Amino acid sequence: MKIRGAIDSETRCSHYHGENDRIAIKFYCCQEYFPCIHCHEEYGCGHRELWPCKKFDEQAILCGSCKIELTINEYLTSNSRCPSCNASFNPGCALHYHLYFHKP
Incomplete structure (x- = not known):
């Protein structure tokens, strides 16, 4: 699967490349x-x-660690961890949800 803009195998990019920055949308x-x-x-x-x-029940989030695709609902309720591999996601991403998802 191609992740446009990714600079490493865990989907980090030049804008967000911290340890927990491992999702693609x-x-x-x-x-x-x-x-x-x-x-x-x-x-x-x-x-x-x-x-x-x-x-929100469609798969639209990719865990950069295990490569599982999550539904938006799974991601929004994940408590900043992949439900499959338990890799941590950046909790600060919640501040940007309004850029990707309509407010429920």
């Missing part, structure tokens, strides 16, 4: 995975759309 508009909104702006389709609440 499938953007609703183009259905392609990117590590962050900035990568989508640089390499993406050019017209970002938010995931609608009614689609």
Whole structure:
């Protein structure tokens, strides 16, 4: 699976490359995975759309550690850990949910 903008095997990018930065998000508009909104702006389709609440059961989050795809609901309720491999996710990502997902 191609992660556009990723600089390592755990999906980190030049914008977010801390230890816990290990998810990629499938953007609703183009259905392609990117590590962050900035990568989508640089390499993406050019017209970002938010995931609608009614689609939160679709797989749209990739764990960079084990490569499992999570639904948006699984990710939002994960407590910043992959439910499959227990790798930690960056809890600060919650501050950016409004850039990717409509508010439930």
